[in-house]
Amino acid sequence: AQTVTQSQPEMSVQEAETVTLSCTYDTSESDYYLFWYKQPPSRQMILVIRQEAYKQQNATENRFSVNFQKAAKSFSLKISDSQLGDAAMYFCAYRSAKSGNTPLVFGKGTRLSVIA
């Protein structure tokens, strides 16, 4: 079974600075997808960024980018120019690419605080 580990329960960053959230995963599969979700206090999961394992190029979405290291099974999220609205729980998630719709497997999350 696949597992996702987020080793940083809490992180903080000054407004306008850059922060990196760590994620590692364990799988024996070669084809899969990785995601970062943001969960504000309302508890709705909001997709931040996705990465296909077969792509070597790291995904970017505006101020959000990832460092995907497939051999090391590492998938970190970098938030640049942090804003107060970025404060939330961030979850790393894995999805198998095998046939059929597979569910997401989540890590335990990292709580990000943004300091004005």
Add this chain to the structure above:
Amino acid sequence: EAGVAQSPRYKIIEKRQSVAFWCNPISGHATLYWYQQILGQGPKLLIQFQNNGVVDDSQLPKDRFSAERLKGVDSTLKIQPAKLEDSAVYLCASSLRRSEERNTIYFGEGSWLTVV
């Protein structure tokens, strides 16, 4: 386009009582998921439906939890009798076939359950 709808948003019940949560996925989404998120943890899959059939319910505590998806659209998740440890947010999510929408799983706002 309407998102994943869930109700009720909040529910407080006494232990040993029953509760039911409803989910309406995004129109056309064949796959529906129910996740349980206990405070301080990442979401854990309870059950996955493909149309009106169960794909995976291996982590559903079947002695007290039940779920159905009649007609392959709406779904209900029931807990009877509830225990204190069932206090959590119950997240419903849906998705198209994996080849479409770039593997995105969309989440509802969740139903918060407190068992006292």
